Amino acid sequence: MAYGEPSAQEVKDQKIYRTFGLTDAEYDQIVTHMDRLPNYVETGVFSVMWSEHCSYKSSRPVLRRFPTTGERVLQGPGENAGIVDIGDQLAVVFKMESHNHPTAIEPYQGAATGVGGIIRDVFTMGARPIALLNSLRFGTLEDAHNRYLFSHSVAGIGGYGNCIGIPTVGGEVVFDDRYSHNPLVNAMCVGVIVHDKIAKGTASGIGNPVLVVGAKTGRDGIHGATFASTQDPHAKERSAVQVGDPFMEKLLLEACLELIDTGKVVGIQDMGAAGLTSSSAEMASRAGSGLILDVSKVPVRETGMSPYEMMLSESQERMLVVMKRGEEDIAYRIFEKWGLEATVIGQVTDDGFLTIVDGEDIAAKMPVTALVDDAPIANRPSMRPTYLDTLEEVIPASLASTDLHHDLLALLSSPTIASKEWVYNQYDSMVRTETFVRPGSDAAVVGIPDSKKAIALVTDGNGRQVYLDPYEGGAMAVAEAARNLVCSGAKPLAITDCLNYGNPEKAEIFYQFERSIDGLSEACRVLDTPVIGGNVSLYNESHGIDIYPTPIVGMVGLIENREHITTSAVKYVGDVLLLLGEIQPQPKALAGSEYLAIKQPQNALSYAMPAIDLQKEKALQDVTLAAIQQGAVQAAHDLSDGGLLVALAEMGIDGGLGVTVTLPDTTDPLSLTALCFGEQPSRILLEVKPADVEHVQQLADKAGVTCMAIAKVTEQLHFEVQQNTKQILCATLEEITASWRDSIRRQMQ
């Protein structure tokens, strides 16, 4: 009461718990678990632990459908990040997380702290972070506010990663007005670790000390939706958004890795959402233990903070550490060297309670199981959206291209397809000097220090496709990610995901969620890439508009031998470009395509897409990887946004060489358009020396993959397309390069 908080009785009588977002039923459940009325602090702690964000109450049952095990999986979902084995006692640790809502309010800091959070998730496992990626969705650039969100988010992502010295090596950006009010910022971090150094987020061993390390605690991000907000003297000076301190995190990273290396750490976890509350409850839950914490010992940067504020503060750059008893000095010494604080604030108990004391007073005492394991599950109704049944199966002939040259340039300069140099040139992609393939190719490739191995990294997702067909769209996201890795010479290993959806309380949105997870899961099974972690972001809705269902896949692949690293740029004049996979897609392949979105925006969502054949996809990827490993491939590029001509143009632009394309015959303009710009999945282009063509063709034949020579690399700097010995398109390399390379920069000026 010292802090002027309502009594337990008042919380109940005045239904104050509702202002925390708890329903009456949930409140009653809490009373049952507690066997008494929870006080104000306890109600607050329960409300955050049982929130969608921490408890995954809508998504948990559905997430169980993911395949999460595999030969190489050392750690699946459930820890701060997943881990896959890459041999030689080495493993890769990775995870992706969203920071959509904070970014919408304060794009620089929102995006920056998203990066900071995901880095902590990786080094808390004991891993050295070696790469960052980010997947972005914004409204179109004609709008000034979208430009503001976009430019500041990119600056924030760069600001954090550049400062901390982890290269940002990849990602993706898509522009669509569906994201105008709900930009998506998903950040992924990848680290390496030696098997026996893996740390976990467990609080075990009665009497072991619990420490807070890193930044001081302030009133950051404490949600204003409480009784206090109106009468709170600090309200005016407060912010729902945190400011990141990458410099602090760099020191924290080094100090934590040094500490973990001593072998005296029992458990360690970053303090992310709901800070001390969720980190302590989760660590105790994993160990089946209890914790007693004295919040008066937490180092603060503000005065007069209540236990409630201490427990819910989301101050960044902090970690919770459990040390072996008597070894606290090691932590003090290491943290002092890095100019940081490490403070014992409590210890592990065996009573199964999370007990919060404030000096002499007990502020809260709650059963850990009630906070974590018994969090309610919301069984959301699911209903197939009606729009899915009104999609047209036939693309009208009127959608055929009447000017291939014009349409190709329009596609190349569409910001979703155009070069993302404007973005990734703001990221330090080279620090650590292990980046062998920088942003701009299909997947980034990063070397594993002191080893011959390298890993390939990618993020992928296509919200429009998932909207048009949740199941197939989900499967396509995984397939595309894997295809990108294969094109860089890597064998896909596993994925992390970030599931961005609208309001799950709408049955149609929940259907999108469920069905797309089924699609993602099936593709993961077929392609043998289990899900080892991820994150869910729901309620991406505003002004009644939900974003496209946008699952983002972050995938990691392994390159055993650096000589197999392959990029998408063409290399040698005279080489042949082979198209693997469906040669002549049906007009249906134009559904959901970028071509359609540009040609007839009002009908971009009117047509049903073709399905993906996952077995064919697998065969295609196997052939490609085999050809690369046999040294027969000079460049490889997967076909995605914009289809065949865009992919060929990109290869020529990247390599600074001309390309002459010879298309197979088509019967009508619409088929030709589908051939040029259709986005039929499961296709790859390979640059092959003339002498190797036959060999690759045989490989493909044996695997039942269609393969056809479709283009030649030329010295003359033209991008030329012929059909039936007739030239149907001719552009200079300079022209297509300008369209593609300068588009975003031009729009951002």
Next chain:
Amino acid sequence: MKVQAKIFVTLKGSVLDPQGVAVTKALHAMKYEQVEDVRVGKYLEVVFDVENDSQAHELVAKMCDQLLTNPVIEKYTYELVEVLA
């Protein structure tokens, strides 16, 4: 009349100011022990033409809220000076 607005933007009080912390520490290391606290913010000088004082106040407030600051994390104060030809 021509007016110069001097606008001082700082982070809200409860918002972490990493720059301020770093500068404070540096000053302490340089033996400026009498320094208690440093906050680092932005300073803008904006020159514009308006008819009168009240227009000037209105304009500055609008520009600050719309573009020059983000009220989610920042606050500002300003002073107006008339610029004589």
Next chain:
Amino acid sequence: MKVQAKIFVTLKGSVLDPQGVAVTKALHAMKYEQVEDVRVGKYLEVVFDVENDSQAHELVAKMCDQLLTNPVIEKYTYELVEVLA
């Protein structure tokens, strides 16, 4: 006595201020056409303990010259305010 120094750091007149130019452009694009010129600088609030005014002036000048500004490209002005307990 406890003093708060408000320090305004700007680029020297001879040094181009691209940030100011960018803000001016952005304001013009938002139809603030009455804006003529913007300069962007830094604003620092430094709180410290001293015996008297002249010590305060001396201290601020020293900190500015040594650390807070780079005299090659920047200049500064400041104001002192006594902080009452």
Next chain:
Amino acid sequence: MKAAVISFPGSNCDQDAIKAIVSTMQIEADLVWHAHTDLSSYDLILVPGGFSYGDYLRSGAIARFSPVMEAVANEAQRGKFVIGICNGFQILTEAGLLPGALRRNESLQFQCEMAHLVVENASTPFTANYHFREEIIIPIAHGEGNYYADEATLDELVQNDQIVFRYADGHNPNGSVGSIAGIVNKKGNVLGMMPHPERAVHTLLGSDDGSKLFTSMLTTWREMHGVR
């Protein structure tokens, strides 16, 4: 020959610098924490890139007061090779070991890309193995690399042949005066440059044009000391 790579809180190219020195020069390179005050046993001192003290306030402003910087100044005075890369360049200018200052890039953005440079002076200890006017490709990665010096200082730089690297024609990425990318002090033993030669020492990294910068120092040092 023995090298020291200085590490400040927030340095992040220190390990890269050590790797580059060891692989190109095959000499011993120590990581030296900023609190050290004696560098007399080293022949080459490299102040690496990164974000010392977060680059808060101004890049290099706080690091320049680290204890080790006095030692760096002393050794520079004694003629040892000192090289500041990126943040290291910023620190050396803040410390007054090199003239001028580095402002924000004209684009107001951080820029990371392969930069085309021209070697303007091939007779420094750092460039002896390059040709005069050789064009090389070395990456940049900075937000504040826009070199500034007033007219008088610029004249002096030209007169003393202190401009070592310029960005190639039409490729000035940050707006620096005279397209300056790197300079030496009057004596010629202290180099500051924004581009990162340590990131260009292997074709897998996209360029190995930076290797010669390191081997130049070895060549020069051996000549100076009569070592073969």
